[in-house]
Amino acid sequence: MRTRRLAPLALLAAGSLALAACSSGGSGDSGGDGGEALDSLSIMAPYFSTTPPEDDDPVGAKLAELAGLDLDMHWVPNAEYGDRTNVVLAGDEIPDVMVIQQKSQGFVQTAEAGGFWDLTEHLASGDYPNLVTENPEVQQAASVNGTVYGVYRARDVVRTSITIRKDWLKNLGLEEPTDTDELMALAKAFTEDDPDGNGKDDTYGMIIPAWGASIGTGSPYDAIETWFGAGNVWKDEGGELVPSFTTPEWKQALDYEKELIQNGYVNKDYATMDGSTQWNEPFLNGKGGIIIDVQSRASQLAGLFKEKDPKTYDQFVALQGNIAGPNGDFALPTPGYSGFLAVPKASVQTEDQLKQVLTALDKLASKDAQILENNGIEGDNFTVDGEHAVFDKSKQDYTDLVSGSWAQIGTNVAGYEAYKPKPETAYDEELENERLELQAKDLEKAAFNPGAALVSETYMTNGVQLDQVIADARIQYISGQIDEAGLDAAIAQWKSSGGDAVTAEMNELYGQLG
Amino acid sequence: MTAVVDVERAGTPAPPAPAAVRRPRRRWAKVVRFRWLLLMMLPGILYFLLFRIWPMWGAQIAFKNYVPFLGIQGSEWVGFHHFQEFFSNPDFPRLLGNTLILAGLSLFVAFPLTIVLALLLNEVRLSVLKRTVQTLVYIPHFLSWTVVVSLTALLFAIGTGPLSSFLDGFTGTETNYLADPDWFRPLILLQTIWKSTGWGTIIFLAALASVDQEQYEAAVIDGAGRWQRTWHITLPAIRPTIIVMLILQTGEILNTGFEQIYLMSNALNRTVADVFDTYVYFTGIQQGAYSYSTAVGLSKAIVGLVLIFGTNWLAKRFNQQGIF
Numbered sequence: 001m002r003t004r005r006l007a008p009l010a011l012l013a014a015g016s017l018a019l020a021a022c023s024s025g026g027s028g029d030s031g032g033d034g035g036e037a038l039d040s041l042s043i044m045a046p047y048f049s050t051t052p053p054e055d056d057d058p059v060g061a062k063l064a065e066l067a068g069l070d071l072d073m074h075w076v077p078n079a080e081y082g083d084r085t086n087v088v089l090a091g092d093e094i095p096d097v098m099v100i101q102q103k104s105q106g107f108v109q110t111a112e113a114g115g116f117w118d119l120t121e122h123l124a125s126g127d128y129p130n131l132v133t134e135n136p137e138v139q140q141a142a143s144v145n146g147t148v149y150g151v152y153r154a155r156d157v158v159r160t161s162i163t164i165r166k167d168w169l170k171n172l173g174l175e176e177p178t179d180t181d182e183l184m185a186l187a188k189a190f191t192e193d194d195p196d197g198n199g200k201d202d203t204y205g206m207i208i209p210a211w212g213a214s215i216g217t218g219s220p221y222d223a224i225e226t227w228f229g230a231g232n233v234w235k236d237e238g239g240e241l242v243p244s245f246t247t248p249e250w251k252q253a254l255d256y257e258k259e260l261i262q263n264g265y266v267n268k269d270y271a272t273m274d275g276s277t278q279w280n281e282p283f284l285n286g287k288g289g290i291i292i293d294v295q296s297r298a299s300q301l302a303g304l305f306k307e308k309d310p311k312t313y314d315q316f317v318a319l320q321g322n323i324a325g326p327n328g329d330f331a332l333p334t335p336g337y338s339g340f341l342a343v344p345k346a347s348v349q350t351e352d353q354l355k356q357v358l359t360a361l362d363k364l365a366s367k368d369a370q371i372l373e374n375n376g377i378e379g380d381n382f383t384v385d386g387e388h389a390v391f392d393k394s395k396q397d398y399t400d401l402v403s404g405s406w407a408q409i410g411t412n413v414a415g416y417e418a419y420k421p422k423p424e425t426a427y428d429e430e431l432e433n434e435r436l437e438l439q440a441k442d443l444e445k446a447a448f449n450p451g452a453a454l455v456s457e458t459y460m461t462n463g464v465q466l467d468q469v470i471a472d473a474r475i476q477y478i479s480g481q482i483d484e485a486g487l488d489a490a491i492a493q494w495k496s497s498g499g500d501a502v503t504a505e506m507n508e509l510y511g512q513l514g
Numbered sequence: 515m516t517a518v519v520d521v522e523r524a525g526t527p528a529p530p531a532p533a534a535v536r537r538p539r540r541r542w543a544k545v546v547r548f549r550w551l552l553l554m555m556l557p558g559i560l561y562f563l564l565f566r567i568w569p570m571w572g573a574q575i576a577f578k579n580y581v582p583f584l585g586i587q588g589s590e591w592v593g594f595h596h597f598q599e600f601f602s603n604p605d606f607p608r609l610l611g612n613t614l615i616l617a618g619l620s621l622f623v624a625f626p627l628t629i630v631l632a633l634l635l636n637e638v639r640l641s642v643l644k645r646t647v648q649t650l651v652y653i654p655h656f657l658s659w660t661v662v663v664s665l666t667a668l669l670f671a672i673g674t675g676p677l678s679s680f681l682d683g684f685t686g687t688e689t690n691y692l693a694d695p696d697w698f699r700p701l702i703l704l705q706t707i708w709k710s711t712g713w714g715t716i717i718f719l720a721a722l723a724s725v726d727q728e729q730y731e732a733a734v735i736d737g738a739g740r741w742q743r744t745w746h747i748t749l750p751a752i753r754p755t756i757i758v759m760l761i762l763q764t765g766e767i768l769n770t771g772f773e774q775i776y777l778m779s780n781a782l783n784r785t786v787a788d789v790f791d792t793y794v795y796f797t798g799i800q801q802g803a804y805s806y807s808t809a810v811g812l813s814k815a816i817v818g819l820v821l822i823f824g825t826n827w828l829a830k831r832f833n834q835q836g837i838f
Contacts, residue, residue: 089583109579113584115583211781269672271781462599462603476785497603
């Protein structure tokens with residue numbers, strides 16, 4: 001029995017160290033080629049398409065031609081990208097360029113220890129015109145306390161919106177809501193007044209999926225809280241940063257959310273519904289009628305209705321932007337970027353190599369490259385009609401592949417220059433115009449996160465656990481599991497277990513950079 | 515299964531050498547004598563060296579502020595800082611409690627059920643029936659946790675799942691079984707029982723097969739009923755197996771739950787669902803807090819050790835043979 005008796009012990013002691021196992025000394029020689037010029041550029045990036053592009057992908061070949069370097073792409077499914085980033089950072093095979101999706105502890109610690117090139121000066125120098133940002137605030141927000149470690153991937157600043165069943169509005173003779181009270185009334189009407197007219201009590205108002213255990217991630221809850229005037233993660237009150245969840249507006253918003261849920265105006269499985277696969281379903285099948293999410297949700301839903309019936313599909317989707325709350329009129333913006341392309345020093349070791357990498361990235365951000373990354377290959381899967389791209393229906397799979405993968409290495413910091421898809425019908429165009437209109441309107445009232453660029457040291461070590469305390473308390477409060485005292489206790493716990501230090505450090509940094 | 519046990523028994527440098535003569539020649543002779551057994555042990559030894567002992571080198575990052583770029587050697591020592599932080603964290607008692615409760619449920623409810631099922635199967639006379647039932651109860655073992663959890667999600671979906679509607683019919687209220695913290699542990703236990711009870715009977719059935727049949731015959735002659743035979747002959751006969759399996763189970767228990775628990779947890783039941791493994795995954799892999807999560811993992815290993823030694827000690831207290 002001797003081998004037996006070792007087994008559980010060793011398992012216990014070592015099983016937990018799987019982490020350590022994949023982390024033997026990452027500092028080293030992965031790039032391997034010392035000071036010589038790079039002959040290929042390895043890039044790690046996420047993909048959303050069903051499969052990653054093949055090695056001999058035509059877009060890849062053309063991009064390599066533009067960049068002047070072979071591209072060695074490391075595609076990682078988006079769902080596991082965060083995990084993989086942390087594992088790769090701790091491993092030996094570090095690529096030349098990495099898409100960093102979030103300023104996680106693993107990334108920031110590595111960056112502050114000198115593991116990534118500081119690109120602040122290089123990008124400001126103007127040597128790489130396609131990498132010079134048109135929105136310095138966004139670049140600042142993507143930085144770590146002012147140090148720019150990567151070329152950010154630009155995104156629309158205003159994306160939050162409300163998508164509503166248009167036919168239900170019409171059936172009940174209601175208008176799109178313009179403030180939170182009207183939204184509540186609408187959710188109530190969609191639940192209780194039989195909006196689909198089938199005589200059965202089988203509908204509800206708002207569709208909310210399960211959300212990760214963090215705050216300020218663009219969830220429907222975050223949107224409502226911003227509309228109530230609770231700020232956006234942080235709130236500047238008289239020059240001082242306060243966490244949004246310590247404001248009275250936040251609590252007011254939570255009571256609103258609680259009312260929505262307790263009255264049954266929201267799907268019952270709001271805590272478990274899988275947002276990535278099931279969010280659209282109730283809307284399409286006529287179970288729920290309101291979704292608070294990004295604007296592209298509306299066009300996505302319109303597309304799905306179109307698949308069902310191209311003749312009537314324009315009857316179902318109405319789009320509304322950010323709405324006013326009881327304490328003013330605010331919009332929840334995105335940070336304006338979605339991660340950034342950073343250059344690890346482990347593989348790119350000399351200034352010359354860095355220049356080579358940045359030159360390549362500059363080329364990969366040129367207009368020609370943007371078209372390849374976002375549209376595909378002209379004459380193959382799309383043709384150009386004026387300012388728009390017309391996609392070949394028979395090659396839709398390839399178009400999806402391109403936009404689900406190559407678009408991920410696009411930065412577009414100096415402006416988006418690829419073609420926009422040509423609206424197929426008047427309704428598509430109407431939806432697109434409405435989207436642009438709402439963007440312009442909501443931008444004026446956007447509540448930006450004043451602490452976006454700031455990374456507090458304490459937050460780096462326990463921020464995740466701290467966020468989770470609040471996110472869990474929020475949903476527990478809304479679901480009725482805990483009362484106001486419980487919510488206050490959670491906030492007190494946040495403060496005592498590091499939150500107070502985070503606030504103090506953030507304010508110090510805010511003062512320095514402000 | 516018996517075959518495997520035999521090999522392992524044989525693998526121990528068993529029959530005590532007659533008169534402990536410590537001449538190297540003798541020892542060498544022993545090596546030669548057991549050469550095939552030693553050879554057979556080699557892959558096992560290599561496995562442990564490579565995948566269990568060697569990674570221990572990396573465990574030192576629990577005592578450092580590990581930054582991958584600086585490497586294990588280059589990172590700065592911080593002593594017990596990460597452990598202090600973890601033990602003073604309000605998460606710690608919660609994690610420990612959740613882990614121990616789930617482990618206890620599995621040990622004190624699921625494990626005895628395995629024995630009961632093995633005893634029941636052992637009593638089945640009709641061999642066709644016995645084999646069919648055995649095959650059927652083994653099947654869930656081969657399903658991955660993802661499948662089991664998906665099935666649970668379908669069966670217990672609020673309002674629409676067949677089982678949740680059925681249960682709601684009794685209580686008259688609509689419960690969200692998947693999100694209700696009170697239902698988390700029962701569901702986990704139910705899944706564990708469904709998935710692993712059948713498979714767990716294999717070892718006990720093997721042990722039961724080796725019980726001396728003459729004892730039963732003698733007992734029957736003495737007028738012992740079925741219950742009495744089970745209680746006085748069968749159970750004592752397989753007691754050593756039960757004890758060994760119990761101790762081994764305690765060791766495994768902290769490791770096995772990750773996938774199941776991770777998949778079953780959500781925002782509303784996290785207070786009872788967070789265990790050491792999910793926490794390590796969350797902080798270490800997802801957030802890149804390498805040193806901190808390694809410290810948490812090591813703390814878990816300590817809890818595991820305590821559990822094993824505890825069970826072993828208890829076994830000895832009750833005059834049973836422990837495993838060490």
